[in-house]
Amino acid sequence: MRRNLGSRVMASVLVNAVYTMINYPIVLVSTILAPFSLLIVIAFVSHGALLPVAVGGAFIMTMISSGTSMQQDLSHLKNDFKLQDMVVSSPTGAAVYFLGMSISEIVYSLPVIAVLVVLASIYVHASAVGYLMLAAVLAIMFTFSVALGFVLSTISTDIVQSWAFAGIVSTVISALPPIYYPITYIPMPFQYLAYLSPATYAAEIMQEVVGAGIVIFSGTTLTIDWVVIIAVTAAMLAIAVKKARWRDP
Amino acid sequence: MNAIYDHVGMETLICKGLNKEYEPGKYALRSVSLSIPASGIFALIGRNGAGKTTLVRILATQLMPTSGSATIDGMDVVRDADRLRESIACVPQEARLIGWLTPRQLVMSYLYWRGFGKAEADDRGMAALRKLGIERFANTLGRALSGGIKRKVLVAAVMASEARVLFLDEPTTGLDPISRAELWGTLQKLKKDHFIFLTTHYLEEAERLADTIGILDNGRLMAMGTLEELRGMVRYPYSIKILSKTGVEKPKHGELIVGADGQKQIVTTEDEANRISTKLIRAGVRLSMSPLSLDDIFYYVVRKPIEAGDNNDEEESW
Known part of the structure; x- marks a missing residue:
């Protein structure tokens, strides 16, 4: 009986990230460019003033994109290739498969994360505590997005549905909220709409850390932000665990 | 079963x-x-x-x-x-x-x-x-x-x-x-x-x-x-598949089977298979005759034999 957990996690990372990048290098270019579209626009329009905020926003966007990709990848491998069924009839369980697929999304995003780290080292100035807070926010948003991706993948039955979910998630979770710019730039009453997305709360924390005084949030607001992103992520994880359907009913 | x-x-x-x-x-x-x-x-x-x-x-x-x-x-x-x-x-x-x-x-x-x-x-x-x-x-x-x-x-x-x-x-x-x-x-x-x-x-x-x-x-x-x-389930060792759309008579020893698509099959003894196929060929009916294969058994199992008295109006003399 083999219990090589490392191998089992590695299998998902290889199939869903490493082999893709090795065999189709063009995906590296596409992945790196994805979060830069809005970052560049915001940087130019604000004459560079919002560049630190936009770089922080690109980090959050990258984490959320991981979840979007997760649901598409899981659906694709399950419905189009029946690969998940082959894994179900193997010693690898749901938790290990999910863990491997989550890590694969981070691995897939490593090139863009590397570029953003370089940009952040130039344009973002924060304290050590600030960087820790930023890392925590990114980790929470990543957990939220992959849990959401997993839940949606259990619902979608084919690639068309999967694309539809990805479009909705992308708009509601990442395009609508003020990730690349302060929420004060959104006119009322649309700010209330932005608060429907957990990404807005994460962005506020990030902007407080990297904003260099562009936006200042009260302690109460930031506390609420932390509570909301942690609670929403916990709820999404709970739903993911409940929805986990390794064997079809 | x-x-x-x-x-x-x-x-x-x-x-x-x-x-x-x-x-x-x-x-x-x-x-x-x-x-x-x-x-x-x-x-x-x-x-x-x-x-x-x-x-x-x-x-x-x-x-x-x-x-x-x-x-x-x-x-x-x-x-x-x-x-x-x-x-x-x-x-x-x-x-x-x-x-x-x-x-x-x-x-x-x-x-x-x-x-x-x-x-x-x-x-x-x-x-x-x-x-x-x-x-x-x-x-x-x-x-x-x-x-x-x-x-x-x-x-x-x-x-x-x-x-x-x-x-x-x-x-x-x-x-x-x-x-x-x-x-x-x-x-x-x-x-x-x-x-x-x-x-x-x-x-x-x-x-x-x-x-x-x-x-x-x-x-x-x-x-x-x-x-x-x-x-052994079929009891008869030979099969005749009728390829033409035509009525066929029930064998003296054997069974006539018809599927939902209308294709008819006779399972019977070797002598009876020879007699029926000779008669059918003379009448211009296209058919294939062979010892019982899995294909025949499959058709036999998933199709129902025609009971005596069924389908009489379809039968023609040949």
């Missing part, structure tokens, strides 16, 4: 009253019961929608049964699924080789999922690709391979694993006759130390490969046994 054989060893596959109801009243399996030795090759044949894939998915722990139970080597497919998954592997019916992976990468990844380390996965994976004669494609991207080779890669992946029980859901669909024959050769070698549960549309495949054959129709196991046992 509930086929219960008396196999009491550990290496057995036992289903008891297995049901699968996808929606209220929509059954994919109806009270399937069987007991077979989990060794050699078991071929499950049936029409599209007969329930073959549903049965495979339940046994391969991918799908929950609605009721009933199934055990493989003494392990329940529901209660002992984690333990059972150590010794089973499955190639689903619609499984495809991922276009952006090479055969070597796919096979190795599958072996990683089964817990093998890099060196062992590479050794076993390459050995399996070699056995199936596709080693030269090991490093070619899946999108550049033919459908037959892609199918073989998936079979290579489960072959390379440590699993003793292999579920192959229509493994030769889409293969050209030569590739199919090559895969048959591989399966015949594999069955020495594996139990292979395969489903197929190709009755010749079941006839050539299987130690035991099951016929599933409309979710029910209609017949099961060795080819000889199945032949």
